[in-house]
Amino acid sequence: MTGLLQRAWDWLAPPEVPLVDGQLVKRPRRGAPPTAGSVPVAAPAQQPLLLEPPPAPSPAPPPAFVHPQANQRLLLSGIPVGYRLERSRRRSIGMTVRPEGLQVRAPLATSLAAVERVLQDRADWIVRKLAEQRQRGLEQHSARLQWGAQTELPYLGQPLRLALAVPLPARAVAQLQDAGVLQLALATDAPAEQIRSRVHAWWLHAARQHFTARLEHFAPQLGVQWRSLRLSSARTRWGSARSDGAIRLNWRLMHYAPEVIDYVVVHELSHLRHMDHSPRFWATVGSVLPDYRALRQRLRDEAAPAWGDEDA
Numbered sequence: 001m002t003g004l005l006q007r008a009w010d011w012l013a014p015p016e017v018p019l020v021d022g023q024l025v026k027r028p029r030r031g032a033p034p035t036a037g038s039v040p041v042a043a044p045a046q047q048p049l050l051l052e053p054p055p056a057p058s059p060a061p062p063p064a065f066v067h068p069q070a071n072q073r074l075l076l077s078g079i080p081v082g083y084r085l086e087r088s089r090r091r092s093i094g095m096t097v098r099p100e101g102l103q104v105r106a107p108l109a110t111s112l113a114a115v116e117r118v119l120q121d122r123a124d125w126i127v128r129k130l131a132e133q134r135q136r137g138l139e140q141h142s143a144r145l146q147w148g149a150q151t152e153l154p155y156l157g158q159p160l161r162l163a164l165a166v167p168l169p170a171r172a173v174a175q176l177q178d179a180g181v182l183q184l185a186l187a188t189d190a191p192a193e194q195i196r197s198r199v200h201a202w203w204l205h206a207a208r209q210h211f212t213a214r215l216e217h218f219a220p221q222l223g224v225q226w227r228s229l230r231l232s233s234a235r236t237r238w239g240s241a242r243s244d245g246a247i248r249l250n251w252r253l254m255h256y257a258p259e260v261i262d263y264v265v266v267h268e269l270s271h272l273r274h275m276d277h278s279p280r281f282w283a284t285v286g287s288v289l290p291d292y293r294a295l296r297q298r299l300r301d302e303a304a305p306a307w308g309d310e311d312a
Contacts, residue, residue, distance in 0.1 A: 086104070088107070164187065167185070206254060228247065
């Protein structure tokens with residue numbers, strides 16, 4: 001009976017929602033869905049979603065080292081290496097790591113499997129040298145010279161600053177000052193290529209003078225006679241020597257300290273006694289430069305700035 005009276009009262013009671021658009025509306029019956037305009041019933045609180053943590057990112061693949069003229073590929077210490085294989089009439093397998101990548105030379109009759117076994121035996125060394133060459137290239141690129149009125153570059157291990165629009169004696173295009181300044185007879189707004197060309201011409205003259213003096217200094221100590229000097233712009237070699245006494249030295253060596261240049265000069269002069277890198281050769285180098293190992297390491301560690309693509 002009580003339930004019937006309660007339902008009757010609910011029907012007769014005035015609505016509890018007073019007005020919607022100026023009209024009275026009935027209170028929704030129990031259990032009935034709300035009608036348009038009624039006060040919405042709060043939805044039951046939702047349980048928070050339990051999200052799984054995002055998957056860990058996949059590790060980046062190891063950097064590949066690929067020679068631009070690669071004709072063979074191999075995994076060395078887990079790293080893809082594309083190398084250039086050349087065959088010739090030689091007796092052993094040789095390899096060279098250069099800025100462009102790994103180059104391998106093998107006898108004509110040697111199988112590819114035999115070549116790969118040799119490379120796997122030296123895999124750690126090869127990968128380390130490839131990484132060093134890549135890092136050296138990045139350092140050279142970051143040190144690329146931007147030619148202008150305030151350009152500064154290393155000269156004999158010390159900073160050398162350019163000064164433009166300086167009156168010079170007749171026929172002089174550049175003149176070195178004691179204060180580490182190279183004066184150029186150029187306007188301050190001279191094009192970058194013109195500045196580079198003037199500095200390069202002066203640089204080659206200075207390199208020939210310096211190299212000649214050091215060759216004459218060390219040749220008597222080593223008991224050898226050099227006969228000619230040529231300046232090189234090679235990207236991967238600092239110097240070379242032939243048995244007839246012809247010496248080639250890279251003009252970029254003038255970026256380095258004098259003692260580092262001396263190491264290269266002595267290295268090439270020592271080849272006039274031993275045309276190899278045998279223990280006797282290194283003993284000859286050490287006879288006049290006992291600290292040649294440290295100097296050689298400095299030459300490897302210190303990157304010379306790049307002058308531009310045109311100096312190749």
